[in-house]
Every structure is written in structure tokens, then in C-alpha cells.
Amino acid sequence: MLDLYASGAALGALVGVALLAATVRGSFLALVYPASAAAAVVLGIVDLHVLLGGGVATAHLPIGLPTIGLHLRLDALSAFFGLVVNGGVLAASLYGMGLDRAKEMTPRVEPLFALFVAAMNLVLLADDAYAFLFSWELMSLASWALVIARHTDPECRRAAHLYLVMAAIGTVALLFAFGGLAGQAGGYAFSTMRNQAPQPLIAALILLAALVGCGSKGGLIPLHAWLPLAHPAAPSHVSALMSGVMTKVAIYCFIRIAFDLLGSPAWWWALPPIVLGVLTAVLGLLYAVLDGDLKRVLAYSTIENVGVIFVALGLALAFRANGQDGAAAVAMAAALLHCLNHSWFKSLLFLGAGVVLHATGRRDLDGLGGLIHRMPRTAVFFLVGALAIAALPPLNGFVSEWLLFQAVMAAPELPQAALHFASPAIGAMLALAAALAAACFVRVYGTAFLGRPRSAEAATAHEAPLIQQVALGGLAVLCVLGGLLGSVLAWALGPVLAQTVGSALPGDGSGPTPLSLVAFDPERSIYDAPVIALFVLIASLATMLVVHRLSARRTRRGPAWDCGFPDPSPLTQYTASSFAQPLRRVYGTTAFAARETVDMPPPGDGRPARLTVVSVDYAWQAFYAVPARLLLRLSERLNALQFLSIRRYLGLMFAALVILLSIAALTT
Amino acid sequence: MSGAHDISHLLAGAMLVTSFALLYQERVASVLNAFAAQSITLALAVAWTAWSDNRPDLFITALIALSLKGIVIPLALRRMVERLGIHRQVEKVVGVGPALLVGLALTGLAQALVAKVATGTASHAREALALALAIVLLGFLMMIVRRNAVTQVVGFMSMENGLILAATGARGMPLVVEVSVAFSVLIALFVFAVFVFRIRERFDTVDIEALDRMRGDRR
Numbered sequence: 001m002l003d004l005y006a007s008g009a010a011l012g013a014l015v016g017v018a019l020l021a022a023t024v025r026g027s028f029l030a031l032v033y034p035a036s037a038a039a040a041v042v043l044g045i046v047d048l049h050v051l052l053g054g055g056v057a058t059a060h061l062p063i064g065l066p067t068i069g070l071h072l073r074l075d076a077l078s079a080f081f082g083l084v085v086n087g088g089v090l091a092a093s094l095y096g097m098g099l100d101r102a103k104e105m106t107p108r109v110e111p112l113f114a115l116f117v118a119a120m121n122l123v124l125l126a127d128d129a130y131a132f133l134f135s136w137e138l139m140s141l142a143s144w145a146l147v148i149a150r151h152t153d154p155e156c157r158r159a160a161h162l163y164l165v166m167a168a169i170g171t172v173a174l175l176f177a178f179g180g181l182a183g184q185a186g187g188y189a190f191s192t193m194r195n196q197a198p199q200p201l202i203a204a205l206i207l208l209a210a211l212v213g214c215g216s217k218g219g220l221i222p223l224h225a226w227l228p229l230a231h232p233a234a235p236s237h238v239s240a241l242m243s244g245v246m247t248k249v250a251i252y253c254f255i256r257i258a259f260d261l262l263g264s265p266a267w268w269w270a271l272p273p274i275v276l277g278v279l280t281a282v283l284g285l286l287y288a289v290l291d292g293d294l295k296r297v298l299a300y301s302t303i304e305n306v307g308v309i310f311v312a313l314g315l316a317l318a319f320r321a322n323g324q325d326g327a328a329a330v331a332m333a334a335a336l337l338h339c340l341n342h343s344w345f346k347s348l349l350f351l352g353a354g355v356v357l358h359a360t361g362r363r364d365l366d367g368l369g370g371l372i373h374r375m376p377r378t379a380v381f382f383l384v385g386a387l388a389i390a391a392l393p394p395l396n397g398f399v400s401e402w403l404l405f406q407a408v409m410a411a412p413e414l415p416q417a418a419l420h421f422a423s424p425a426i427g428a429m430l431a432l433a434a435a436l437a438a439a440c441f442v443r444v445y446g447t448a449f450l451g452r453p454r455s456a457e458a459a460t461a462h463e464a465p466l467i468q469q470v471a472l473g474g475l476a477v478l479c480v481l482g483g484l485l486g487s488v489l490a491w492a493l494g495p496v497l498a499q500t501v502g503s504a505l506p507g508d509g510s511g512p513t514p515l516s517l518v519a520f521d522p523e524r525s526i527y528d529a530p531v532i533a534l535f536v537l538i539a540s541l542a543t544m545l546v547v548h549r550l551s552a553r554r555t556r557r558g559p560a561w562d563c564g565f566p567d568p569s570p571l572t573q574y575t576a577s578s579f580a581q582p583l584r585r586v587y588g589t590t591a592f593a594a595r596e597t598v599d600m601p602p603p604g605d606g607r608p609a610r611l612t613v614v615s616v617d618y619a620w621q622a623f624y625a626v627p628a629r630l631l632l633r634l635s636e637r638l639n640a641l642q643f644l645s646i647r648r649y650l651g652l653m654f655a656a657l658v659i660l661l662s663i664a665a666l667t668t
Numbered sequence: 669m670s671g672a673h674d675i676s677h678l679l680a681g682a683m684l685v686t687s688f689a690l691l692y693q694e695r696v697a698s699v700l701n702a703f704a705a706q707s708i709t710l711a712l713a714v715a716w717t718a719w720s721d722n723r724p725d726l727f728i729t730a731l732i733a734l735s736l737k738g739i740v741i742p743l744a745l746r747r748m749v750e751r752l753g754i755h756r757q758v759e760k761v762v763g764v765g766p767a768l769l770v771g772l773a774l775t776g777l778a779q780a781l782v783a784k785v786a787t788g789t790a791s792h793a794r795e796a797l798a799l800a801l802a803i804v805l806l807g808f809l810m811m812i813v814r815r816n817a818v819t820q821v822v823g824f825m826s827m828e829n830g831l832i833l834a835a836t837g838a839r840g841m842p843l844v845v846e847v848s849v850a851f852s853v854l855i856a857l858f859v860f861a862v863f864v865f866r867i868r869e870r871f872d873t874v875d876i877e878a879l880d881r882m883r884g885d886r887r
Contacts, residue, residue: 646820647761647820657808661781662777662781664781664785665780
């Protein structure tokens, strides 16, 4: 109970600061970020206490709807996601404290930032459908308002509009899901929903509605189109929150419905999340690899990670339906750990992108370059994030991906033929996604931080303020520690796993050292992070020594070898587009119908040669452009009804009356 | 009391016949005559119900129907028509034949609907309700198939006649409701009258197609 009091006090104080910042403004604007950081620390401590202490705090307050009231509950699952949220919030708030108060703080952003943070925490605490949807909508609207903060930019307006539409669709889907869960009796408290299992068909519809509702917030293809527009459009620390944290709240919602409220699953429930997840993972990264905007690449990569998490959740559902709780625990642990890890490295990367954007004013990869010389610390932190998101050992991204592949490799033990035969395909697609992720971040890091500056802005970039470096550095340290201490994190997940799938990791604690992570048993699935780290370290040092021993003693600086045509222009460098070209040719030709045409002027003609690439976004065409066109056409038809003569209106009314009367005469 | 029901059914049937008569009249003056006949029949029907069911308050209803709808409104409309000089033929959207066929179908629909819906009630009440519903539907139909503003007003009042018939047959419609309905109809008549005059002033016709043309509406 004390936990909830502390959370409530922190949230109340935060909302108070938001209101003051919105009304009084002045110095309260600058108070928002310290207040958010403090609230995040308090809430994080509470969450940690609940997660490790194993208690469940509940409260029922007589505010809200008359018959329902306000149910709050802090259990292991919401405490874990509270840690995910508040870690990201802390980093984003620290970054915000480093913002230039005169130039970068506006009353359009700061109060809404605090409101956004409070709403996300409230979603996790909600224990009835009304409170949940209310705080969910608050979260959506606050983030929407943050996206449209730079409303003078038409791109921002378009992104915000699309986001608003998709958020509304998602909430309507969730409304249906909770309506189905409440059943005919209308028990809107989660505790009532837990105790009644809906009919199998209704349950499947609820799951589908939840998938649409959470998928539209998390960016599951085909509900993703708003995400790569809206996330980058917001200020960078808000982008970090939206991408790193808000997508996790969407996943929390899915877990809460599918694993907590809905009762025991049927095996085929696993298919939609797995199929959509795999599709999202691969396509999301293909988009990311081909895009030229730094923040948009990160947003697309968020889509991929959400897809990966949904695959893990789908596998957990399948294992759970077949009573293989141990394997379900492995899949669930993979999903949860990936949520935590992704919130760290995606926040890190987005904050890094924010630093780059602030230093250079540019987001296009082909306008950056050479930043490692101008901003060395940011470059190192960004590198850690890029390595982590590319799932390289010994960083944290590898731990969750490794657990996921352990779950995929256990999938052939499932009795259903569909899952049985799908598991190699799932594994192959996930491996492709992982490889594409590596390529994507080699491309991002290589073009933005290495080489020579491609623009004057990049050449005169400056390092971030200290507090922002602290935010980035803290996240980078977390990425490293999360990789080394994966087994500790998996152990801490115990209560969440027990709550969601009813089992701990089968191999928990059976490894040779406390730091070795064991999925099933030490013989077949063990990941010893410190050993790997040590090996990587020793191998790198040895290679370095050998190279230095064999190479010339003294370092010489000279011009780079350039095939004998010395050209000082940085345009001669390998660019992001050129890096993406082979991948576009291999995958883009089928996935996006990408075609390139070369316009080569004949000898003697002075105009430049041009390479033009045309591609089609099938998902946009099929799920957005065509329905929007149909809707427009239909509404234009209906529009004609607005300008009829009195006699025709009477005729319509009469026809409606006669038809209804005829139906009544024929059916009753 | 089966004789009493027969007579009330006879009167309601007579009203239905006048409704059909309204549908095929060629001239405005004869439309008004048919409407007056319908209203007087309504007054008779209500008075008969008042006498046979021993509900004296219904006599007031009958009196209102007779005086307002049987005499005042038809006379007022007649004066209006004379002042406007529109005794000419009424323009119809649908020919007489099809309109009457549709009217027959609507009467059949009313019978079928009431037979299905009002299964619990006595057969004579059902019959009265079916006739009243048919009158309402025919009044509505008349508003649609005529293009003249005055005949639309008459169609509207004819619908209201059907409603009052249903209400008196159904027992228990309080006088207050009825009086207010009657007055609202009267007010509607005034509004219609004002509109008709305004239309006439501006367009030199009360054919509402002129309005459509003015708005650029191609039928």
C-alpha cells in the first residue's frame, strides 16, 4: 500500500508541475525535467521494491465513474514495465535538463512531457478498463501534442494527423477488447475479468482486437505507417520516450490482456502475433536500411524490435497452450528482456541522434560524417548503442536475442504441425532481421560518425552538454551491464514469469557460475557473458598487439590512397545511399518494387549523370492509400444527400419508414 | 357492442377512402374539399367513439376536429388559393394510376404490420389501428407525389388526421396531448402559409420545383 502512496505522490507532484508549467510558465518550464527525473527515480525505486519484494499493492478509490471507481494495482508485471518506463524517462529527463533554456524550451513541450510521463505510469497502474483506457488516451494525446509541437512544419502536421487517426483506431480496438473481456455482466475491473473466461470465439476476437490496439501503438506492420513519421517529428528526447518506452507500454497492454486477463490460450492464438511479428521484423529493417534520415532509421528499427518482441510473445502463447511452461518462460523472458534492452539502447540512440541534430541541425545521413572527431564521447556512446541493437555479444541486445533463438529452437517440440513446420522459417527470418540490423547500424554509424564531414554543419559540430553526456553514458553503461549481468536480470524476472506463464526459467541458476545464463539446461543452452566478454577483450587486444608489432613503428599521417586521382571533395566518399544500394537491389526489388534508372549524358554533354530510384510502399498502398480513397469516394457520394429538395428528403424518410415497417411486418 | 365497432370501422374506412380521393384529385379546390370531407368524417368517428365508449372528453376532440380541420383550415386554405389564383391543375410527380397502386400497397402493408405486431389486442382495435396507419402512410405519400406547396400542407394535415384516429381508438391519449397536437398543426399551417406566400411573391408560382430550379438542382 505504501508503494502505491509513493507512486501516487510522485505522479501527483509531476502533474502539478506540469500544470504550473502550462499556466505560470517562467521558471517552472525548467523545473519540468528535474521533476520528471525525480519522479522517475521514486517510481523506479517503488517498482524495484515491488518486483523484488514480490508483493502486490492494490487500491480502490471512489473517483472516476460512479459504479466502477478507480482501481489501481502494482504487481510484478506492471512493476517490471514501470522500471522499463522510468529508466527511459530518467535518461530523457537528464537529456532535457541539458537543453538550451532560451532556445529549446517552449511551453508547447515541457508541460506535455510531464503529462506524457505521468500518463504512461498511470497506464501501468490501472486495474480497471476505464482507468486503463483513460490513461491510455491521455498518453496518446499527450504524445500527439508533443509531435505537433513544431506545427509550422507541414511534415509534422501530416505525421501528427496520421498518428491521431491511428491512435483513435487503436483505442477503439482496445475498447472492443475490454468490452469483450467485461462480458455481458459488464465487470470492468480487471479482477472481475481475470475470474471469468470468455467463450473461445469471443476470446479469439478479443485477442485480435488487442493485437490491433497494441500493434497500432507499437508499430506492427500494417499498422506501422504513422510511427516512422511521428516518432522522428517530436523533439529528440520525446522521440526517445515514444520509441524506447511508449511502444513498451503497448507491449505491456498486450501481455496484460493475452497472458493475464484472457485465461488459458488456444494454440492458434500464437499465429497472428508470430506472423505479423516476423513480417514486421524483416520489413521494418528493410525500410530502415533504405532510409536516409537518421531519426527515421531509428524509428523503423523500433518497428523491427517490436516485431521481434511480438514473435517471442506468440511463441510464449504457443508453448503455454501446450502446457510447456518452461519453454513459455524462455520465450516470455526473451520478450521482457528485449523490452528492457530495447528501451535502453533505443533511448540511447535517439538521444544520440538528438545530440547530433542539435550540433549539426541535420538529420540526413548523407549530410553528416566525421562526427567522431568533433564529438568523441557521443560517438563512443552511440557506438555502444549501435553494437547493442545489432545484438553483438557481450552487449545486452545479444542476451534477449539469444533467449529468443533458444525459444525458437524449442518450437519444433510443439505438437501442432503449423507451428512445428513454421519454426525453421521463423528462425531464418529472425536471423535475416538480425543480420539486416547489423548492416543497418554499420551504415548509420559509418556514414554519420566516420569518414569526412559531408556538410559544413557536420564539420563544425560540437560536443553535447555534460548532463546530456551523463544521460547517454548512463544508458551505454546499462547496455554493457545488461549484457554482462543477463543472468541476474533473468533471475529478477522470476516473479513476472511466474505471474504470466506460471513458471521460472527451466535452467535458472543451474549454470557453473551465477553469471552464466541458462535457458533450458547447462548442456545444451548456456550463455556465459563474462567469459565471452573476456574472450572478446583478449582477442581484440591480441589482434591489436599483433597488428602493431607487424606494422611500422611510427604512425605516419598522409593522404588517403585514391586510385591516383586526388580529389579533396567529401562527395567522393561512400554514402548511406551507396551502402544501401546492394541491399536495395537484393531485397528492395521484390519488397518495394524498387527500380533504378541511370541517366548518363553522352560524352561532351556537361550536365551531371543522375541515378533515380523509384519504389512502391505496398503496405501504405494497400492499408492506407486505397482505404482512404474509398472512404473519400463514399463520402463524396453521401455528400450529395446534403443538398436535396424538401420533397426528396420526405421521400427518403418515407422510404426508410416503409422499409422498416416492411421488415417489422415480415420478421416479427 | 359489435355494431358499435362496425360503425366506427365504417367511418374509419370512409376516411381511408377520402385519403385515396386526395391522391387522385386534379384541382386544388377539390383537394381541399376532399380534405374537409376527411376531417368531418374524423369528427364523426371520434364523436361515435365518445358516445359508444362513454368517454365524453372525446366530444371536445371531435369538436376541435370539426371546427378547425373541417371548416377553418379548409376555408383558410381556400381563401389563400383564391388570393394566389392557383385553381389550376395540380402538378403531380407520379401519375394517378401508380400513386393509387402504391397507396394500395401501403394499405396492405399497414394491415399486415398491425396483424403481426398487435397480436395481443382485440381484433376491432387492430382493425382501427390498421386503418389509421394506412391513413398516415397515404398522407405521407401525398406529400411526396404532389409538387404544389398547398397540397403538401394538406398531405401533412391528413397524416395528422390519421394520428388522431389512432389515438382515439387506442384509448387513453390525454386531451392535453391532443390539444397540443392540434395547436402544433395549426402553427405548422401558419408557417406553411407564410412560406407559400413568400414563395409566391418571389417566384410567381407555388410549384416547389421553382425552388429546385433556383438552387440549380436538376431533378
